[in-house]
Amino acid sequence: MRGQILGVDVRTGEGQLTGDDGRRYKFKPDDWAHRGEPAIGLTVDFEPEADRARSIFPLPVAGVAGAVAVPHAPPPSVGRTDRNRFVAALLAFFLGLLGAHRFYTGRTGSGIVMLVLTITVVGMLVSAPWSLIDAIRYLIMSDREFAERYNR
Secondary structure (H helix, E strand, O other): OEEEEEEEOOOOOOEEEEEOOOOEEEEOHHHEOOOOOOOOOOEEEEEEEOOEEEEEEEOEOOOOOOOEOOOOOOOOOOOOOOOOHHHHHHHHHHHHHHOHHHHHOOOHHHHHHHHHHOOOHHHHHHHHHHHHHHHHHHHHOOHHHHHHHOOO
C-alpha cells in the first residue's frame, strides 16, 4: 500500500503515516526498511498489519529519476550500544583518576594518559577535574548521543 509520512519523533524514531485507504498506521525504526530516516510528507510504500506499517520504503521523487527524499543515512547501529552512560559516570566519579571510564568507553589512548598522569601529584591535579567533568558530561548526555559517541 502507498501512503505519506505524517510525523516522526526524532528522539525515538517512531512515527505515523496515512495510507491510501485513509487509515493511519504507526511505525517504529525497525519497520523502516531503507537506509536513512523518514521525513514528514515523504511518499512511501508499506505493508499494513493491523494498525502498524511494516517494511516501509520511500518512493522516488516525481520529476527526478532515481532520487529518493531521504534526509541522510545514519550508521546502522546508531542509538544502540552495549555500554551504559550511568556506568561510565560512576567509573569516572570513583575510578576517574585511573582513567577506568575512558577504558570502558573505548578511549584507550586517553585512559593510558590519565593512568600515567596519576603517578605524579601534578598529574592528579589534572586528572581529577578531567574525570569529574567526564562524569558530569555522561550524566547530562542523552542515551542516543552517548551511543553515537561511544559506539563500538
